[in-house]
Amino acid sequence: MLLAKNRRALFDFDVIEKFMAGIVLRGFEVKAIKEGKVNFEGAFIKIIGGEAFVVNMQIGRYSKQSQKEVDQTRSRKLLLNKRELERLAVQLNQKGKTALPLALLLSHDLVKLEFAVAKGRKKYEKRAVQRERQIKRDVELALKDR
Numbered sequence: 001m002l003l004a005k006n007r008r009a010l011f012d013f014d015v016i017e018k019f020m021a022g023i024v025l026r027g028f029e030v031k032a033i034k035e036g037k038v039n040f041e042g043a044f045i046k047i048i049g050g051e052a053f054v055v056n057m058q059i060g061r062y063s064k065q066s067q068k069e070v071d072q073t074r075s076r077k078l079l080l081n082k083r084e085l086e087r088l089a090v091q092l093n094q095k096g097k098t099a100l101p102l103a104l105l106l107s108h109d110l111v112k113l114e115f116a117v118a119k120g121r122k123k124y125e126k127r128a129v130q131r132e133r134q135i136k137r138d139v140e141l142a143l144k145d146r
Helices: 027-034 082-092 123-145
Strands: 002-005 013-023 044-048 051-055 076-079 097-107 110-120
Touching (some): 002 027, 013 097, 044 097, 051 082, 082 097, 082 110
Antiparallel strands (some): 013 076, 044 051, 097 110
16 A cells, blocks of 8 residues: 655656565554655665665654654665665666656555666656646547547
């Protein structure tokens, strides 16, 4: 079940390879995610000391949480096996490639992070993608009216 989606990622980047990983969270963070209080802006995946972390992903406060201040943008560890981690490291070492979160999913009562290795798009590429999507919408609308 989809909990949160990074809408800008598919517009700003060309996805090369997708991954799915568990994410280490605190209890109140899981509840805040289920309330939809997630912001992916500026978030990326980084390998630190042989482990993958999601950096700058903001998880807001849970509505019934006490007033205690929490770090909303702390780095959170991703749970990947050794083979996936090595494949991710090889991809990230290539020039122009980055890893960014695409969505948070609920799978068997566990929160999973779907992320992708991607390459940034230039401004003219973004316009071309937007144009293609608009043409596709117009064609579908014309077929529906017919």
